[in-house]
Amino acid sequence: MKRPALIAALLLGFAPLSAAQAQDHPNKDMPGQRILQRIDTNGDGLISKDEMKVAREHLFKKLDRNGDGVIDENEVESARQAIKDRAEVAQARAGNRWRRMDTNGDGKVSEEEFTASMPLFEIADRNGDGKLSANEIATARKLVSDRAN
Template identity: 70%
Template sequence: MKRSALIAALVLGLAPLSIAQAQDVSGKDISGKDMPGKRILQRVDTNGDGVISKDEMLAARERLFTKLDRNGDGVIDEKEIEGARDAIMDRADAAQARLGTRWRRMDGNGDGKVSQDEFRNRMPLFDLADRNGDGTLSADEIAAIRKVFADRAG
């Protein structure tokens, strides 16, 4: 997609729609790979029919507007956008710090580098999520660990 077309799609709120159209209902592309639009489709497709209608897109945009209009005065002002920007930067800073911490933890021998073996063998999140210790993650275990992280973030 050309840059100007992408910008127009974002402004019109159509980018999530075009992403959703590129995948099937399961969220996988033709090759079976997960598609990044699956999350958008799940959030915006409120009636669960596998497509996003114009009404669903308008409702999603209304929810976004309400979220950005923090004081509820019916307009989004520069202060509210600055607050949203700050929140995004705070999350990015926190993610960057977590990445650094995780990298240091993977560096088992402390040489300042993470080898392929160190990277492959370090899976604390998997071990944490595998509550019954059977070496596999069930849908219930994945849901439980996602809830833990959602509760911490919220």
């Protein structure tokens, strides 16, 4: 990402969300929904100027790592590097996940291999009954959220 675009994205508050900040919402897959969930603190489905201001103040504090009241070039570079590092970790995880799904070792993941691989389901199914209850889902979400933070 080019530096001006990165700075614009950071200053507009379009930084990535942690799993802990995301909330259940019926339209969670709609474009912009994750940002709405993060910034819409009163839950009315809209972002007011006041809510955006609070979100930008929070983001500014995160970016101003040394707390001197300004975001300097070093802090922007630090934010850029953190984003790059997260992307590299995500790429490595995707590669590892793909290799684990390739159970016959042929270098390809068939539909059968893909659909049979559900490690998060296995982790969430605490009682081993092959079904997920609301409590098991909530516990799994909390574990993932805690690990992400």
